[in-house]
Ligand SMILES: NC(=O)c1ccc[n+]([C@@H]2O[C@H](COP(=O)([O-])OP(=O)(O)OC[C@H]3O[C@@H](n4cnc5c(N)ncnc54)[C@H](O)[C@@H]3O)[C@@H](O)[C@H]2O)c1
């Protein structure tokens with residue numbers, strides 16, 4: 128596994144996986160490194176078509192600023208295609224940026240990462256690479272996955288079918304720390320870039336790419352295993368802060384304290400810091416739960432059950448907290464949602480993304496549907512077809528029977544997608560805010576209250592609503608983590 132090229136010879140990059148990470152990451156690399164040709168390949172034809180769409184509102188990933196970057200680089204030195212083998216054969220460097228979900232069956236089911244897509248990529252690289260190729264783990268992977276990739280690549284090197292021109296490989300770990308909704312900012316101005324590897328020339332080649340726009344002091348070099356583990360650890364620490372603040376939020380509600388005041392008081396301690404202390408409906412997103420469960424699995428595998436239990440508690444608290452919110456809504460609405468309509472504002476796992484993976488809205492919506500609610504769901508960016516998949520329930524055509532008039536609430540455990548906020552709130556008994564979209568903080572509650580059925584509630588699980596305006600409109604109000612007397616208890 129030797130013979131790395133000098134940085135200047137990196138002319139062609141291939142990225143396998145045109146998803147939330149592969150697309151934006153490669154778009155920024157192409158934008159900042161015009162001398163490098165970047166090919167992003169995927170087996171999903173419709174995703175590639177969407178990346179190639181001339182209508183930039185149809186890109187498969189919604190990220191502020193992404194359209195501008197794509198517009199500058201696409202067809203210049205950024206290309207999206209399904210020609211995986213060709214792109215690998217032309218590349219000096221191959222990024223693996225495919226999905227690594229939690230295994231659903233077999234050994235480690237429910238916790239360990241399913242590496243079948245990563246393994247498939249390694250085999251494709253082994254089969255089609257030419258010359259010396261640097262393979263970069265961009266996906267989030269369990270510690271020691273680089274070893275698996277290396278073993279597959281080395282098997283290809285020693286294969287009898289290969290001649291003296293057999294490719295040579297070097298494997299690096301380069302985990303991605305971007306957060307959805309701020310991906311372009313995070314990529315253009317990262318807190319750090321982490322490169323783990325054994326071969327300094329290969330590390331320098333990858334560092335050279337980032338040096339086009341990232342200051343040298345922000346490019347951290349470690350061994351491969353530290354790099355892989357650092358990614359899981361970063362997510363575990365971030366998620367732990369959210370479970371911590373949500374646990375304190377529940378205590379605030381019980382005691383009359385306000386979690387926002389507590390967060391401000393502790394966040395000013397420079398050892399604690401103020402970020403990631405917003406109480407909410409629980410963390411969602413494709414990464415936190417999956418990566419912590421992976422850490423839990425690894426800890427048990429390496430004979431550290433106490434470590435595993437510690438981190439598993441972060442996920443357990445999050446799940447408990449999501450169900451706590453659903454139970455609370457039911458309780459406030461007199462213990463039953465049968466025949467009641469709840470306007471659910473926000474379905475994405477956070478604002479500024481169309482991603483719903485592991486969104487708290489999914490568990491909460493399922494609970495409310497089980498209680499017989501009619502859910503009127505609004506989200507400015509999420510496709511209703513995705514909601515149907517997430518809830519495993521098709522959208523109803525209408526809540527009402529024309530025969531009985533528009534105020535008649537027929538049907539239980541059903542949902543409809545609302546075209547706007549006012550539509551979502553029509554005839555609703557409660558509004559439940561689950562995503563912190565800016566427009567939800569601007570709602571005219573006097574106007575909305577006229578459309579609702581009294582006594583009507585506003586449940587603000589994101590702390591973005593001005594409580595005075597809600598009270599002035601004659602509505603009852605609950606806010607996550609707020610036990611103060613002004614809140615309707
Ligand atoms: N989403 C995030 O914000 C984020 C941030 C940092 C790291 N990560 C990690 O990055 C990795 C990718 O995440 P994502 O959110 O981009 O996933 P994603 O599901 O959006 O995209 C993965 C893509 O890989 C493609 N793919 C799978 N196998 C393939 C193969 N053999 N050949 C070609 N294409 C193939 C899939 O079709 C899919 O389009 C994961 O390991 C994730 O944990 C994600």
Ligand SMILES: O=c1ccn([C@@H]2O[C@H](COP(=O)(O)OP(=O)(O)O[C@H]3O[C@H](CO)[C@@H](O)[C@H](O)[C@H]3O)[C@@H](O)[C@H]2O)c(=O)[nH]1
Pocket residue numbers: 267303304305306307308362365369402403404405406407408409410411412413414415476477
């Ligand atoms: O104070 C906070 C901060 C976040 N959240 C929630 O936590 C979840 C995750 O948010 P965030 O971390 O901002 O988004 P992700 O896109 O999931 O990014 C995380 O996961 C990525 C994938 O591994 C990493 O690359 C990022 O560094 C890491 O922040 C979302 O549901 C947020 O609403 C809160 O409830 N309170």
